[in-house]
Amino acid sequence: MTDRPRSPYRSTRRGQRRPATPPTPKDPARRVAYDVLRAVDTRDAYANLLLPAQLRDRGVTGRDAALATELTYGTLRRQGSYDAILDACVDRSLRSVDAEVLPLLRLGAHQLLSTKIPPHAAVSATVDLARRVVGQHRAKFANAVLRKVSVRDLDEWLAIVAPAAETDRAGHLAVVHSHPRWIVEALAAALGERPDGGLAETERLLAAHNERPRVTLVAKPGRAAVADLVSEGAAEARYSPYAAYLPEGDPAALRPVRQGRAAVQDEASQLVALALARVPVEGTDARWLDMCAGPGGKAGLLAGLAGQREAHLLAAELQPARAGLVASAVRRSVRDAARVVVADSTRPAWREAAFDRVLVDVPCTGLGALRRRPEARWRRTPQTAEELAPLQRALLHRALDSTRRGGVVAYVTCSPHLPETRGIVDAVRAERTDVAAIRAADHLTEAPDAAAGDYVQFWPHRHGTDAMFLALLRRV
Structure with a gap:
């Protein structure tokens, strides 16, 4: 009697046959982390977008998902330190190491130097992963390098390199x-x-x-209250009256978040939008504009505030995919107070002086959100800021042109880099005679220590928020 080959199908009670469930990959947490790190290196993927998708698509949950998250973000945050250490452990320059192998070495270094994983387990698991993704020969190379790394702890290595x-x-x-x-x-x-x-x-x-940021939620005005979030396990926030902190767990597990009545949004991001809404304006206050609205966090908050005042928000976004995210963020706002358009705000599709309040959250280097997007620090260069400056100036000019006399503009960046913040605002103010600065801190009394002259600058180490910059300007 000969053995039959195992069928890829399994039988059901009624005799039907369906594909068998594929086996779970060995060590799914490290494999997901490696694949995300590789994608970040080779195709400029964003870890905060790719990692959740990979975990979901591969069915990685629980402790494996937590490990994959720690390995991915921990490796990206400490990449510069690890590269200096690995360079000391490689016979040739680290630049000569294969692009497929380098993420493995960084992943192993993170386990050895910054986690409680036993050294022998960290090396063994990483080398086993290397055999499966880069082959036996290069796995031997990874083994030799990681064993050199394992002879010292992180502080000892940093004292050397x-x-x-x-x-x-x-x-x-x-x-x-x-x-x-x-x-x-x-x-x-x-x-x-x-x-x-x-x-x-x-x-x-x-x-x-290099610390893990806490999760901050926003209760959308008119649709949810902070008390709704607190009742589900969140804690009241320090600054924003619409914010709550989630100590642990998945935000999507909270009912207000699932229902679209609340969302994840950094507290400083909430405050700069609130400041714009708080500045007094004489005359009409019915038309608001968000010029660079994607992905929609500030637009979602402004839509609720506008609806409560019987005002209307126009949210403009250049990229159609991001405009779709904005539409989701403002959906079912109070009085359906928002409309989303795909438009290039440097060439406005609206007439000049049409709006009472305008938010321009310009594209920037993102140096204020390095806790959440650690890979950004390795992508940005001084030239990045120089290349962005003309766009930032143009957008601020168009924002002022779009604002009626007596109206107010909020210029916002998620970067504290001076050429992107006061450098842009001061340059535009010098080029125009119809602009007056408003002391922004007067409209953010919750955080008086964020004042920076006429402007406001939040900081992770002072406020526990992203490093958000705000300038308020009145068209006069």
Whole structure:
């Protein structure tokens, strides 16, 4: 009697045959983490978008999902430190390492240096993954490198590979806290610190970028209250009257979030939208505009506020896919107060001086959200900011042109980088005679310590928020 080959189908009670459930991949958490890291490297994928999709599509849940999340974000946050250490453990330059192998080495280094996974388990599991994704020969190379990494802890390695703090403070912080040097220097300048002055507050900010951010929720005005979120396990927030903190768990598990009455939104992002809505305007207050609305967080909040005042919000977004996200964010707002259009706000589809309030949240380097998008620090360069500056200036000019006399504009960036914040606003103010600055902190009394002259600047290490910048300007 000969053995029959195993059928790829299994029988049901009624004799029907259907495909058998495929076996669960070995070590799904590390495989997901590797695939996301590889995609970030090779096709500029965003981890915060790709990782949840990968976990969902592969059915990875529970402890495996938590491990995949820690390995992905932890590796991206500490990538600069790990690369300096790995470079000391590779016989040749780290730049010569295969692009398929480098994410494995970083993944292994993170397990060895920043988790409680036993060293032998970290090396063994990573090498086993390497055999499956890059082959036996390169797995041996990964094994040799990771065993060298395992002989010291993180502090011992950093003492070896980081420049001396006494002679190169910025370079030292760049390696120890895993940021490109130019970002360290840019953040120090935004904080008013000099590289030769110790950079104490800059170091606190860099450390905050490597901490896991808390989840902040927004109760959409007119559709939910903070009490609804608190009743589901959230805690009242420190600043925004519409915010709540979720200590743990999946936000989608909360009923108000599932129903679209609440959403995830950073607290500083809520506050800059609130400040725009709070500035007094004389005359009509019926037409509001969000010029760069995607993905829709601020538009969702403004739509609720506008609806409560019988005003109407027009939300414009250049990219159709992001416009779809905006439409979801404002759906079923109070009085259906929002409309979404796909439009290029540098060439407005509306007439000039048509709006009473205008929000322009310009495209920027995103240096204020490095806690949530750690890979952004490795993609941005000083040239990125230079290339964005003309667009940022043009958008602010168009925002002012779109605002009636006596109306107000909120210029917002999720970056504290001076050339993107006060540099843009001051340049535009110097080019126009119809603009007056409004002291933004007067309309954000919840956070008086965020005042920066006429402007407002939030910080992760001071406020626990993204580093959001706000300037309020009146058309006069």
